[in-house]
Amino acid sequence: MDWVKIIHLLCVMGWMTSIFAVPRALIYWKREYAKLGAFGPLGDLTVRLYRFSAALAVIALITGLVLAQFWAWAPWIHVKLALVALLVVHYVWTGKMVLRAKRGAFRESDLFLRIFNEISVVGVIAVLWVVVVKPF
Numbered sequence: 001m002d003w004v005k006i007i008h009l010l011c012v013m014g015w016m017t018s019i020f021a022v023p024r025a026l027i028y029w030k031r032e033y034a035k036l037g038a039f040g041p042l043g044d045l046t047v048r049l050y051r052f053s054a055a056l057a058v059i060a061l062i063t064g065l066v067l068a069q070f071w072a073w074a075p076w077i078h079v080k081l082a083l084v085a086l087l088v089v090h091y092v093w094t095g096k097m098v099l100r101a102k103r104g105a106f107r108e109s110d111l112f113l114r115i116f117n118e119i120s121v122v123g124v125i126a127v128l129w130v131v132v133v134k135p136f
């Protein structure tokens with residue numbers, strides 16, 4: 001089970017790179033697009049990062065469910081799963097903004113994207129607290 005947990009943590013780290021970086025990268029992509037008037041290298045990097053970490057997210061979730069089975073679905077796992085579900089919603093929302101940006105549509109203000117970004121940090125801290133402390 002140790003290797004399942006090692007892969008779980010590795011893929012969680014990979015997924016978090018996008019959760020923490022892509023909303024902010026959209027701010028700079030918007031500026032690049034305003035300058036170039038077209039899809040540029042920063043946009044390309046952001047799309048590739050999002051796509052790569054989407055695959056890691058799937059592995060993180062699958063290994064998490066395997067670990068949950070090993071832990072006989074202890075009560076703290078249900079709370080963790082609910083918090084992770086919110087992270088998934090945040091991530092899918094980010095994906096929608098990335099798809100729109102690929103078409104040159106940047107609707108969200110810089111302030112919105114910064115706050116949106118920070119919300120995920122609070123969510124991840126909550127997940128880490130539940131899994132490390134296992135309060136119930």
Ligand code: HEM
Binds near residue numbers: 008062063077132
């Ligand atoms: C389907 C979603 C997930 C499930 C069911 C799940 C379940 C689990 C389980 C059962 C463990 C083993 C706990 C232990 O050995 O102490 C674990 C470890 C861990 N998980 Fe997840 N996990 C999920 C997603 C995530 C996410 C999204 C994060 C981070 C944001 C995360 C962070 C961690 C960490 C840091 C550990 C190591 C805890 C420790 O060793 O004390 N997990 N996970």
